[in-house]
Amino acid sequence: MSTMTESPKTDSAGRADVVALQRSWWERNGRTTSIWSARIALIAGLIAVWQLAAGRIFDPSFTSRPSDIWTRLVEWNADGTLWMHSWITLQEVVYGYALGSAGGALLGFVLTSLPTVYRVLDPFIMALYAIPKVALAPLFIVWFGIEMDMKILLAAVTVFFLVFLNTAAGVREVDRGLIDAVRLMGGGPRDIALKVVLPASMTGMLTGLKVAIPYALIGAVIGELVASNRGLGYLISNSAAQFDTAGVFATLVVLSVIAAILNFLVGLLDHRVSRWKPAEART
Amino acid sequence: MSTLLDVQGLTKQFVKDDTGIVALRDFNLQVEKGSFVTILGRSGCGKSTALNLLSGLIRPTSGTVTYHGSPITGPRTEISYLTQSDTLMPWRDVRRNIEMPMEISGAPAQERRARAMDLIERVGLTGFERHYPRELSGGMRRRVSLARMLVGDPETLLMDEPFGALDAQLRTDLQAELLRLWQDSGQTVVFVTHDIEEALLLGDRVVVLGLRGRCVLDREIDLPRPRDPDELRVESNFVALHREMTEALRKGAR
Numbered sequence: 001m002s003t004m005t006e007s008p009k010t011d012s013a014g015r016a017d018v019v020a021l022q023r024s025w026w027e028r029n030g031r032t033t034s035i036w037s038a039r040i041a042l043i044a045g046l047i048a049v050w051q052l053a054a055g056r057i058f059d060p061s062f063t064s065r066p067s068d069i070w071t072r073l074v075e076w077n078a079d080g081t082l083w084m085h086s087w088i089t090l091q092e093v094v095y096g097y098a099l100g101s102a103g104g105a106l107l108g109f110v111l112t113s114l115p116t117v118y119r120v121l122d123p124f125i126m127a128l129y130a131i132p133k134v135a136l137a138p139l140f141i142v143w144f145g146i147e148m149d150m151k152i153l154l155a156a157v158t159v160f161f162l163v164f165l166n167t168a169a170g171v172r173e174v175d176r177g178l179i180d181a182v183r184l185m186g187g188g189p190r191d192i193a194l195k196v197v198l199p200a201s202m203t204g205m206l207t208g209l210k211v212a213i214p215y216a217l218i219g220a221v222i223g224e225l226v227a228s229n230r231g232l233g234y235l236i237s238n239s240a241a242q243f244d245t246a247g248v249f250a251t252l253v254v255l256s257v258i259a260a261i262l263n264f265l266v267g268l269l270d271h272r273v274s275r276w277k278p279a280e281a282r283t
Numbered sequence: 284m285s286t287l288l289d290v291q292g293l294t295k296q297f298v299k300d301d302t303g304i305v306a307l308r309d310f311n312l313q314v315e316k317g318s319f320v321t322i323l324g325r326s327g328c329g330k331s332t333a334l335n336l337l338s339g340l341i342r343p344t345s346g347t348v349t350y351h352g353s354p355i356t357g358p359r360t361e362i363s364y365l366t367q368s369d370t371l372m373p374w375r376d377v378r379r380n381i382e383m384p385m386e387i388s389g390a391p392a393q394e395r396r397a398r399a400m401d402l403i404e405r406v407g408l409t410g411f412e413r414h415y416p417r418e419l420s421g422g423m424r425r426r427v428s429l430a431r432m433l434v435g436d437p438e439t440l441l442m443d444e445p446f447g448a449l450d451a452q453l454r455t456d457l458q459a460e461l462l463r464l465w466q467d468s469g470q471t472v473v474f475v476t477h478d479i480e481e482a483l484l485l486g487d488r489v490v491v492l493g494l495r496g497r498c499v500l501d502r503e504i505d506l507p508r509p510r511d512p513d514e515l516r517v518e519s520n521f522v523a524l525h526r527e528m529t530e531a532l533r534k535g536a537r
Contacts, residue, residue: 175370177366177368177370178370178372180340180366180370181366181370181372182383182387183340183357183358184338184340184358184363184364185358185360185383185384185387185388185435186358186359186360186384186387186388187387191387195372195383195386195387196372199372199374200374202374275415276373276374276375276376276415276417277373277417
């Protein structure tokens with residue numbers, strides 16, 4: 001990652017003063033290291049407090065305890081339960097996310113290039129967006145059954161609106177001056193779309209993609225909670241029904257790991273696309 | 284010399300709610316091929332609107348602009364336009380920004396690259412090919428814009444206060460650079476400014492505009508080239524011209 005935050009100083013002939021910096025390992029990585037150390041210390045502290053408090057202050061049958069959760073994860077890992085259910089949920093999340101974001105991005109570009117159509121559709125889109133997607137689950141069961149399709153679509157619908165709205169906002173915020181610049185170069189609508197609108201709206205689209213990750217998980221897990229005999233959502237409701245709080249927490253751990261991995265992947269994409277942005281504007 | 288750009292009775296009216304706002308009324312201008320014309324006017328006199336109309340970016344309410352005898356109906360590649368604000372693509376580095384007009388006209392990659400590198404050298408940006416616009420200073424960004432404007436080898440350059448936002452020293456440098464790049468190129472330049480000194484330093488001819496594009500003064504500038512800003516400032520001829528322009532601007536505001 002570039003650490004350049006200011007314009008390079010130049011002399012009158014326009015040559016930059018590029019100076020090689022002798023920076024020690026700590027100067028270069030110190031900040032990252034201390035932030036990561038603080039994160040690890042925080043999570044370790046929380047786990048320790050939880051472990052010690054369970055059984056003394058809290059009733060472990062409600063809060064479980066980290067060691068029990070770990071034991072449960074090891075058990076599930078050994079008998080394959082963990083991987084079977086995680087695999088199902090992961091597929092639903094990934095397919096739903098891909099479907100929803102592809103549809104949302106595509107429609108975001110198409111509709112913003114047809115302003116009149118967009119104005120006609122806008123209130124309806126907002127109304128659909130406002131529907132809690134959980135409320136759609138029973139309908140989706142009727143339509144698509146209780147197999148994976150229904151969860152994929154539930155995740156996709158949730159993701160779709162977020163990516164769509166953010167992409168559309170990104171397209172609408174494109175600098176008019178840049179479009180005029182391309183017109184002056186003799187560029188047609190195709191050049192404007194590919195060379196200005198697409199790169200300029202990337203920021204909005206990526207925001208949508210980032211915000212949508214947890215919603216893809218929510219969609220899939222809700223679908224599984226409502227009707228399923230497989231997947232992490234099912235594992236949660238099944239464990240809870242048996243009053244197995246360690247099982248519930250173990251599943252939550254797995255879900256957050258999946259979310260973290262997806263976040264990381266979209267972060268890589270963001271980093272690749274946003275190289276031109278100032279360092280402080282990147283996340 | 285032959286007339287290259289012919290502007291007749293140009294009027295532009297913008298619509299806001301139920302009222303029309305006249306930005307330019309009955310504007311006439313003839314530009315000879317190969318000449319450097321500066322249009323001098325206070326802000327709000329319709330200079331930028333006039334250039335937008337000349338470039339074909341916007342259509343006039345009435346009146347015509349003809350170029351080589353044929354009317355202008357939209358942007359054309361023979362006419363390049365350098366706007367007041369930077370319109371460099373922030374996601375493209377210097378070289379790819381400069382290549383852009385050639386990319387659109389469909390020039391092969393190798394030629395694009397060679398031509399861009401040549402222009403980068405001519406505007407003094409060697410070593411910055413891979414920098415993004417936001418990593419450059421304001422003056423350097425202007426140089427990139429200048430290079431991008433010149434890359435397609437346009438016949439005519441329209442410039443809208445291109446150096447307005449720069450400090451005085453840098454402006455002098457870039458004015459000198461512009462004259463250097465323009466000399467012997469045979470290009471026609473229409474340069475809009477509110478700065479009397481800049482108008483006199485650059486132009487073969489100065490057109491002073493009053494409110495809504497009313498032509499107050501149209502005068503040949505017979506100062507010998509090359510013009511050195513420091514020497515020019517104390518020359519009696521220049522001082523007289525400067526006074527004449529100041530007077531014209533004052534008259535135009537009424």
